[in-house]
Amino acid sequence: MNWNARIDGYCERMSDAFWAEPINAITNAAFIIAAILALGYARRQGRLDTATWFLLATLTAIGIGSFLFHTYATRWAALADVAPIAVFILGYFAIAMHRFVGLTLRGSAIATGILIFALPAVSTVLQPILRPIIGGSVSYIPALLMLICVGAWLMRAGHAAGINLIAAAGIFTASLTFRTLDIPVCNGFPLGTHFAWHILNGTLLGFLIVTLTRHGFGPGALALRRASA
Numbered sequence: 597m598n599w600n601a602r603i604d605g606y607c608e609r610m611s612d613a614f615w616a617e618p619i620n621a622i623t624n625a626a627f628i629i630a631a632i633l634a635l636g637y638a639r640r641q642g643r644l645d646t647a648t649w650f651l652l653a654t655l656t657a658i659g660i661g662s663f664l665f666h667t668y669a670t671r672w673a674a675l676a677d678v679a680p681i682a683v684f685i686l687g688y689f690a691i692a693m694h695r696f697v698g699l700t701l702r703g704s705a706i707a708t709g710i711l712i713f714a715l716p717a718v719s720t721v722l723q724p725i726l727r728p729i730i731g732g733s734v735s736y737i738p739a740l741l742m743l744i745c746v747g748a749w750l751m752r753a754g755h756a757a758g759i760n761l762i763a764a765a766g767i768f769t770a771s772l773t774f775r776t777l778d779i780p781v782c783n784g785f786p787l788g789t790h791f792a793w794h795i796l797n798g799t800l801l802g803f804l805i806v807t808l809t810r811h812g813f814g815p816g817a818l819a820l821r822r823a824s825a
Contacts, residue, residue, distance in 0.1 A: 697746075777789045
């Protein structure tokens, strides 16, 4: 595989120049800003632990990786873009299973292992159905469904984090919409809409970290229910 092969998949890119996507590149600052704000919140709450540091570092890596992709626009830069996103999704899920749902560390690891296989399997099923409609955004639909399912489960269990995860799913839906519209609106709006995907996703991931900081300490709601049963 030629890792230096060029990738041109966004409305704003009109050449192979480093700054061919200036707005798409610069708006990756949203991820860095979100990490800084979430860090400040965690510090004020006195809940800046290893898991939070891990998510903050991964969020920062997402911003850096996406910046590289929208400047170099090569296969290796694409990997730098998507790899931290996958790490954040799996990492947050594992931590949520432990701190929100109340699974043991072993149980969280097993659940995350299942998710590693479940996400691509669901994506494969959805590809022929949704790809003609939303294009490459279909690869993110399994993560959206996971967020909705976990949020609904926590709401039913009476966990305060549940409504936050449902709200996060709403933000994610909006960001996916802008990602999907980038090429379709290109003729009438040459800037495209991918930059809004960056801004909203920075907001989304920062909000998820704040939710963990606020509601993710102590036993999960389900563990509390089992203890009181």
